[in-house]
Amino acid sequence: MTQLSCQSLNVSIGGKAICNDLNLQISAGQFWGLLGPNGIGKTTLLKCLAGLSAPDHGEVMLENQNLDTLPRRAIAKLLGMLQQHTVYVFDASVMDTALTGRHPHLGYWEREGADDQLKAAAALKAVDLEGFENRSVTGLSGGEARRLAFASLMVQEAKILLLDEPTNHLDIKHQIRIMNQMERLVVNEGRAAFAALHDVNLAARYCSHILMLFGDGQWQAGPAEEMLSQQSLERLYQCEVESVATSNGIRFLPGA
Amino acid sequence: MIPTTSHRLLLFILLLLSVASLFLASAIGSIPMGWQQWWTAIGDSASQQGELIWRLRLPRAMAAWFVGAMLAMSGCLMQVLLRNPLADPYVLGVSGGAAFATLLGMLLGTAVVFLPWLALAGSLVSILIVFGLARGTGPWSGTRLLLTGVVTASGWAALISLILSVSPDNSLRSMLFWLMGDLSYAKLPIWTIVVLAISFILTMGLARSLNVLAMGETTAKLLGEPTRRLLWVVYLLASVLTATAVSIAGSVGFVGLIVPHLMRLLVGSDHRILIPAATLFGGLFLVMSDTLARTVLSPQQLPVGVITALLGVPLFLLLLNRARLTGV
Numbered sequence: 314m315t316q317l318s319c320q321s322l323n324v325s326i327g328g329k330a331i332c333n334d335l336n337l338q339i340s341a342g343q344f345w346g347l348l349g350p351n352g353i354g355k356t357t358l359l360k361c362l363a364g365l366s367a368p369d370h371g372e373v374m375l376e377n378q379n380l381d382t383l384p385r386r387a388i389a390k391l392l393g394m395l396q397q398h399t400v401y402v403f404d405a406s407v408m409d410t411a412l413t414g415r416h417p418h419l420g421y422w423e424r425e426g427a428d429d430q431l432k433a434a435a436a437l438k439a440v441d442l443e444g445f446e447n448r449s450v451t452g453l454s455g456g457e458a459r460r461l462a463f464a465s466l467m468v469q470e471a472k473i474l475l476l477d478e479p480t481n482h483l484d485i486k487h488q489i490r491i492m493n494q495m496e497r498l499v500v501n502e503g504r505a506a507f508a509a510l511h512d513v514n515l516a517a518r519y520c521s522h523i524l525m526l527f528g529d530g531q532w533q534a535g536p537a538e539e540m541l542s543q544q545s546l547e548r549l550y551q552c553e554v555e556s557v558a559t560s561n562g563i564r565f566l567p568g569a
Numbered sequence: 570m571i572p573t574t575s576h577r578l579l580l581f582i583l584l585l586l587s588v589a590s591l592f593l594a595s596a597i598g599s600i601p602m603g604w605q606q607w608w609t610a611i612g613d614s615a616s617q618q619g620e621l622i623w624r625l626r627l628p629r630a631m632a633a634w635f636v637g638a639m640l641a642m643s644g645c646l647m648q649v650l651l652r653n654p655l656a657d658p659y660v661l662g663v664s665g666g667a668a669f670a671t672l673l674g675m676l677l678g679t680a681v682v683f684l685p686w687l688a689l690a691g692s693l694v695s696i697l698i699v700f701g702l703a704r705g706t707g708p709w710s711g712t713r714l715l716l717t718g719v720v721t722a723s724g725w726a727a728l729i730s731l732i733l734s735v736s737p738d739n740s741l742r743s744m745l746f747w748l749m750g751d752l753s754y755a756k757l758p759i760w761t762i763v764v765l766a767i768s769f770i771l772t773m774g775l776a777r778s779l780n781v782l783a784m785g786e787t788t789a790k791l792l793g794e795p796t797r798r799l800l801w802v803v804y805l806l807a808s809v810l811t812a813t814a815v816s817i818a819g820s821v822g823f824v825g826l827i828v829p830h831l832m833r834l835l836v837g838s839d840h841r842i843l844i845p846a847a848t849l850f851g852g853l854f855l856v857m858s859d860t861l862a863r864t865v866l867s868p869q870q871l872p873v874g875v876i877t878a879l880l881g882v883p884l885f886l887l888l889l890n891r892a893r894l895t896g897v
Contacts (some may be wrong), residue, residue, distance in 0.1 A: 365790060365791070385795050385796075386795070388793070389791060389793030403838045404837060404838050405780070405837065409780075415793040416778075416781050416794075417792055421774035424841070511860075534870070
């Protein structure tokens with residue numbers, strides 16, 4: 314069973330606790346939303362789960378193997394991460410950048426084959442970047458660069474997807490488009506996703522599970538319908554929240 | 570990336586031009602030679618002009634080609650390693666160590682045949698010093714490597730100045746020629762060809778990793794690169810190439826800086842194309858520069874480093890200006 318889990322994980326940044334004794338199991342078919350106010354440590358936690366930084370205590374397990382002991386290439390075949398910021402400094406084409414997702418699957422002198430090209434083309438189409446193949450990445454808008462980064466992640470074909478604010482810079486149409494793609498990958502293809510989100514309503518619409526970070530190492534996790542309530546969100550964001558019943562379920566608005 | 574036909578064509582053209590430049594370099598020089606004479610001489614290596622071509626001009630042109638190719642390749646690697654477009658093969662002190670050892674040898678009257686070995690030893694010592702000091706145990710730090718290298722280079726520069734200031738006048742000229750880069754006495758031992766061949770094959774194997782690395786260390790890690798190991802391998806490859814080139818021709822400037830940039834403008838930054846293109850063009854560029862160095866004030870010979878800088882500086886400024894205009 315594909316899963317990313319952690320046991321009694323302590324993560325901190327600059328002496329400030331992000332989570333204490335965190336136990337999570339992110340399994341195939343689950344779409345986790347990570348909620349918390351600005352600066353609470355969502356990115357740091359994601360980096361720790363991706364093995365980019367070490368926790369203070371506890372361990373992260375990828376398919377029952379300690380993340381520390383796995384070589385990066387083995388990790389990259391199973392786990393992919395969309396970073397919070399997408400900055401393309403060096404000139405390259407959109408197609409070539411999408412193809413970088415194939416990197417962990419190819420050997421040293423190996424080149425991308427026709428099937429890799431097809432995968433990249435399909436991913437570009439899925440994020441509405443069809444026709445951009447030969448454009449330079451340095452000329453892309455913020456939203457286009459974001460969608461390209463997501464396309465690269467899809468091309469990587471990792472079973473576990475960590476996403477740091479995937480809808481950054483995106484208009485509503487493309488927010489929905491990306492989240493629908495995520496939902497398709499999780500529900501239809503049995504991947505697992507763990508996304509830091511700021512939009513509570515996107516979380517309510519798409520996530521099956523929620524992890525909330527309250528600061529001082531306190532956290533709470535569980536199924537989305539149990540976790541997302543007016544009271545918990547008011548506690549989380551320290552502001553008034555109003556809940557509204559819609560035809561798609563309960564949604565949340567900033568209170569007066 | 571799948572190499573396009575136009576990229577293949579460009580590499581082929583660069584290869585043809587490289588071969589052509591070697592022939593051209595063998596035909597022109599302070600002793601003029603018509604094409605017919607040249608053709609006869611090529612076929613008759615025992616004749617006086619045949620000797621001139623086969624024993625003097627062609628070996629020198631070959632040495633120029635290999636030195637240029639190695640420096641250009643090393644420049645490509647250094648620029649990714651330090652993620653700095655101004656990085657050149659000498660920035661981390663490799664040539665400084667070589668220069669110090671060679672000049673010390675000249676001062677002490679070491680036989681000319683031993684000088685390349687001194688250069689090689691000096692640069693290897695410098696590589697080990699920088700490698701040892703910058704390695705540490707923490708995460709990779711490009712800044713620490715850059716600072717260690719630059720400061721080590723300054724140390725060598727001070728020692729070089731010291732040697733220059735205590736050397737007798739009659740040896741100053743050959744010292745300055747060495748420092749500027751000079752192919753007059755260049756020899757091309759077989760092992761240097763092997764170094765270029767092996768480095769080229771290894772670098773091509775790492776080319777896709779270099780592309781990923783250029784996107785940032787975190788991105789590279791997430792795409793499965795053991796970045797720390799990769800960066801040290803790149804550092805050692807670049808350093809060995811530089812050390813070899815410097816042992817042949819002294820510290821020829823600008824090839825390692827401008828050739829990668831020129832080629833990046835032409836073929837983009839996919840290292841699978843960039844590395845072979847820069848390698849071929851680096852060789853071509855230095856053969857042509859050296860031919861100019863031999864002929865422009867003939868019979869007087871200039872150090873090739875003067876020509877590469879004289880060609881390189883305006884070319885580089887032009888490129889930079891163009892890049893600003895087009896926003897490349």
